Amino acid sequence: MTTLKSFTATGDTTVQALAGLAGAIGETSLDASLVCVFYDAAHDDGAIFDFLRARFDRAAILGGTSCNGVMNQSGLGGPRSIGLLVLEDPEGNYGAASTRLQGDAADCAERTLHAALEQADCAGELPELIWIYQAPGQEESVIEGLRRVVGDRCPIIGGSSADNDVSGQWRQMGPDGAFGDGLVVAVLFSSGGIGYAFQGGYEPSGESGIVTRIGYDPVGESGVVTQSAGRQIISIDGEPAAEVYNRWIGGVLGDKLQNGGNILIDTTLHPVGVDVGKIEGITNYLLIHPDKILTGGVLSTFASIEEGTRLYSMKGERTRLITRAGKVASAAAAMLPGGEESLAGGLVVYCGGCMLAVGDEMPRVASAVTGSFRGRPFLGCFTFGEQGAILGKNAHGNLMISAIAFGE
Amino acid sequence: MTLRRENDLLRIETTHANLLLKALDAVLCVDGDDDPFAGVFSALIPVFECSLAIVLIEQEGGGDALECVAASAAPAVGSLWARDKLLGKALSGRIVTTVAEAGAVAWPEIPGLGLAGREPALYLPLGVRGRRGLMLLLRECGRPGFDRAHVALAKKFSLLASHAFAAKRASQTEAESHRLKHLTDQLAASQRALQHRANHDQLTGLPNRAYIQELIGEAIARRGPDEKLALAFIDLDDFKRVNDIYGHAAGDALLKTVSERVCSSIRHTDIFGRISGDEFVIVLNPVTRRSDISALVNRMRARLREPFSFEGAEIRPSASIGVAIHPMHGNDYETLRRHADMAMYRAKTISKGGVAFFNRQLGKKAMEKHVLEHELRDALDSHAFHCALQKKVDIRTGAIVGFEALLRWVDRHGAVRLPGTFLPLANELGLLNDISNLVVSDLARALPRLDEVFGTSVHYSVNVSPIQAVNMQFMQGLVRRLRDTGRAGSFMLELTEESLAATGPFQSQVLPLLRDAGLRLSIDDFGTGYSSLSTIADLTVDELKIDRSLISAIHTRPRNQSILRAIESLGMALGISVVAEGIETNEEKLYLMAQSELRIGQGYLFHKPQLLGDLLKEASPVTPDSSIIDGGSMPHEAGRLAIAAAAGGLGSIVLRRDCGCNPPKV
Known part of the structure; x- marks a missing residue:
């Protein structure tokens, strides 16, 4: 039997927020198997970790910072909020492990997955689901490392930790505390079954072009990309990428095209997409969010792209970003082996870029998920990159929404 | 998209349910001391794409090793397997499958099988002969491992098969028989429900694309030598505009109304289904003369053109219809649908809301266009311009x-x-x-x-x-x-x-x-x-x-x-x-x-x-x-x-x- 409880609290200081959480939890006896924790980057990691270890000494811990706080079934937590999802499943197995992403990120991920399986007492077994939370920057390599072990035979769901202003203050929290450049991997073997979904709410706007040149910035000492793939699109169809992209989206980048800078909010409703395959003739796209214009009209993105890839200009609508979260949650619940009726609760990873675009209507997103999850406990975080399984293949994308539903 | 994904899932589940029924039949329908596993293996091995299936149970005398009591490869029967951690987990009721590069486990040496202990493995708990046991499904080394869909299927099989074995062992006591019957009835009912959901469009309740194809295939197969049937392809005109102007709720309501109107205009022997967003097909069966088809299609068209009200707004729907006749215009569903689609396109091009029959000229044009398309793409690739x-x-x-x-x-x-x-x-x-x-x-x-x-x-x-x-x-x-x-x-x-x-x-x-x-x-x-x-x-x-x-x-x-x-x-x-x-x-x-x-x-x-x-x-x-x-x-x-x-x-x-x-x- 799996049960979930979700708690959120807000406080100007971490001490205040944790006191609020302690009050919400009360004297409830919780024998947690897994605890997910997400919090505003303004909070103190050490205090949060100590709080968790004191209360959930045997639980696998996974989480980290989330853009402007969290959401759950009670609504949007807002800035300076902390959220916990406490999962109890005495018949299941759960394990978590963490590492700093130093050296080869794929190797780090592979080792950490094996460590998490050991922690779950399930070495050598295929988990039901792998949950990851990591620093933005090397998601494709991390997934590659995990896929070396499990291929696409089990879903890899997760998010890239986020701060509030893209200044690099994101952290990841695992069983050994918090890192700024880390990866946390949890493996889940539940007794009640798990459903999941990974979707974006965008459609092609018509334009497309071939990526003709790619560049990249190493991420610390561990930045390894091939020469033909990276996160800086230098040119599309032989022209400076930013100019082409600006044309596609109707010239909204204005002065930034010349002066460069952060374009995260300008481009949230106009990402680019990569064709990842078709279902009955309808193309599925993995979304990629351009975040900055660099010198020379180079377009920086939150996901890696290969040279020769055809990029599609995509378009989204604010209202669709609001309703889509609920649809993704419903799709995850519908996948439960025991049906939606067996839903115990869930987890939602909602893109931080979408959150910024939706702005003051974010409470409607929380309501949509609450409705789809039938009021059951859930915790939602806001991330700078989302990972999930699309057309049976584990992938990293942007502006996507991931949801996990747990069966009782 | 979500609907399609859901349909895919339903179809998989239906297939699984059928497989389970088949495997359970094998367990339940074997008499006396005959080996029930032969049928089980033949049902499971193709679906799990495994090369070897082995049933291990605890020994009667209580030894620590497990005894192989059945296997798809005869030499394995009678072998003893040391109880390792994964076997132990499976015995305690857990479905287990292994990841790539899982460490080698010590399996017995069985002549002719050469088990390395690294084979991708799926462990299914199974109660057999009143003892704890498991079924071990193995793939050859180097092949991909089992995935979560296999685990889900294994879970269902494991539960039901254990009950079935228990019932057999209890010599079909009334209570067990009742319980088993209840279980199989439930499974059959769930299979029927799944089948209905997998085969029907949830919005209109009409047969969906896959099911309509199946139904038409059957209708064609049943057709007598001189009997004809006609496939009409219906495409609503300006449906996107309805969605854009009045919203998706109006679009959905229109689709429902259209399906109701058509249902009321066709004969009980005709088949009507929705194959995608605003596309429907009707199989008029039987038909004798083209004029019969025209009369039926025109009646339907007239019904479709009646005004439709949605939240105070009046929408005047219309549909373009193309018709292909079996066997003149095709001998299978796909050909008939394609030809009716071409005719519909022709009708729409001439005038929205029109009807057109497929003819050879249309077919010839389509084929020429198809060939030209290939040539054009080749010419572009080979820089022939x-x-x-x-x-x-x-x-x-x-x-x-x-x-x-x-x-x-x-x-x-x-x-x-x-x-x-x-x-x-x-x-x-x-x-x-x-x-x-x-x-x-x-x-x-x-x-x-x-x-x-x-x-x-x-x-x-x-x-x-x-x-x-x-x-x-x-x-x-x-x-x-x-x-x-x-x-x-x-x-x-x-x-x-x-x-x-x-x-x-x-x-x-x-x-x-x-x-x-x-x-x-x-x-x-x-x-x-x-x-x-x-x-x-x-x-x-x-x-x-x-x-x-x-x-x-x-x-x-x-x-x-x-x-x-x-x-x-x-x-x-x-x-x-x-x-x-x-x-x-x-x-x-x-x-x-x-x-x-x-x-x-x-x-x-x-x-x-x-x-x-x-x-x-x-x-x-x-x-x-x-x-x-x-x-x-x-x-x-x-x-x-x-x-x-x-x-x-x-x-x-x-x-x-x-x-x-x-x-x-x-």
Whole structure:
């Protein structure tokens, strides 16, 4: 039997927020198997970790910072909020492990997955689901490392930790505390079954072009990309990428095209997409969010792209970003082996870029998920990159929404 | 998309349910001491794609090792297996499967099997003979491991099979029998429910695409030798507009209403289903005469056209319908559907809300189009499109003043294909820009050689279709290519009156781009379009090309002579050079020389278009560049289109307006 409880609290200081959480939890006896924790980057990691270890000494811990706080079934937590999802499943197995992403990120991920399986007492077994939370920057390599072990035979769901202003203050929290450049991997073997979904709410706007040149910035000492793939699109169809992209989206980048800078909010409703395959003739796209214009009209993105890839200009609508979260949650619940009726609760990873675009209507997103999850406990975080399984293949994308539903 | 994914899941679950029933049947229907596993293995092995299945149970005497009591490979039976951690987990009721590179486990050496202990494995708990046990499914080393779908299926099988074995062991006591019956009944009911959900569209409750295909396949198979049936393909007209204007709730309500109306109009023997968004198919079965079909379809069409109200708004739906008849138009669902779809498209093209029957002519056209599409794509890949040039001359001195760049497709047999035969499809397939780019690249590459031969004062004209003219991305690429030659001032873009007179992006974005680049502009086919004098006065074009229809036999046509004089006056008044195109006879030339002030002309009288290679070879002793194709002279009928898109045939003015394309000139 799996049960979930979700708690959120807000406080100007971490001490205040944790006191609020302690009050919400009360004297409830919780024998947690897994605890997910997400919090505003303004909070103190050490205090949060100590709080968790004191209360959930045997639980696998996974989480980290989330853009402007969290959401759950009670609504949007807002800035300076902390959220916990406490999962109890005495018949299941759960394990978590963490590492700093130093050296080869794929190797780090592979080792950490094996460590998490050991922690779950399930070495050598295929988990039901792998949950990851990591620093933005090397998601494709991390997934590659995990896929070396499990291929696409089990879903890899997760998010890239986020701060509030893209200044690099994101952290990841695992069983050994918090890192700024880390990866946390949890493996889940539940007794009640798990459903999941990974979707974006965008459609092609018509334009497309071939990526003709790619560049990249190493991420610390561990930045390894091939020469033909990276996160800086230098040119599309032989022209400076930013100019082409600006044309596609109707010239909204204005002065930034010349002066460069952060374009995260300008481009949230106009990402680019990569064709990842078709279902009955309808193309599925993995979304990629351009975040900055660099010198020379180079377009920086939150996901890696290969040279020769055809990029599609995509378009989204604010209202669709609001309703889509609920649809993704419903799709995850519908996948439960025991049906939606067996839903115990869930987890939602909602893109931080979408959150910024939706702005003051974010409470409607929380309501949509609450409705789809039938009021059951859930915790939602806001991330700078989302990972999930699309057309049976584990992938990293942007502006996507991931949801996990747990069966009782 | 979500619906489709859900349908896929339902179909998988239905398949699983069928498999479980089959495997359980194998357990329950075996008498006495016969081995029940033979049937179980034959049901499970193909689905799990495993090479070996082994059943292990705890020994009767209580030893620690597990005994193999059944296996798909006989030598394994009787072997003893040391109880390791994964076997222990499976015995305690857990489904386990392994990851890649899982460490080797110590399995017994079984002659002929050679188990390495690294094989991808799936462990299913199984209670057998009152003892704890498990079934171990193995794949060969190196093959991918089992996935979560296999685990889900294994979970269901494990539970039900254990109950079945328990019931058998209890000699079918009444209680166990009842419990088992209840379980199998539940499974059968759930299988039926799943099947219904998997086979029906959730919005309308109608059979979905996969199920309709199945039903039609059955109907065809049951059909007697002289019996016919008809497949009608229904496509709602302007359904997207309903969604856009009134919202998706209205769209959904309309779809439901349509399905109800059609259901009430058809016979109980007919089959009706929804195959995608606004597309439905009906199988009229049986039918005897075409007039019967027409009567049924018209009745349905009339019902569909009745007004539909949604939240106070009145929507007048209509549908275009195409019909294909079995066996004349196809022997299977897919062929019939495709042919009915073609007929529907034909009906819609003629008039929305219409009905059309498939005929061989439609089929032939579709096949030709299909072949042409392949050829076009191949031609694009193999760079079979080339640039040809036709001279523009001073009609009074014969001096070359410029060239018009034209598109030529030289097929793999060396034959030149007429643009009019492929440009409409290339346009439809979105290949036109790529083709145009090839032609312009050809020209740009040959420019240094052309300069050597003809001098640098001649200019080169390239045609731009109305669709291309407002495609900012295309125009920017074109301008860049021409600019990169370092000679943008030597190029003239020929645009139709339609492009130049259009308001919107062309005026605000494209024209400034062209002017900034220093490209010159020409109004092509002047005199056939809709330019108003005020528009022309506003545009700083450099050239007017009088359409060939006005030049043809001008010496005998007083009305055209008047128009020529008017255009000439207009050009002089605005300081625009005027060119006569399509000069084909000496009489036309003599008339123009004697009765007008025109200096520049173009036409077969002076020069037939030539591929670049031929032109250069003829004009210069220098061996042409290997990248420039040699070819024969252009047939007289060869089209005169450069990078312009073409609509089908010699379209009327209305057609040009509607499709925004430039008709081919022949």
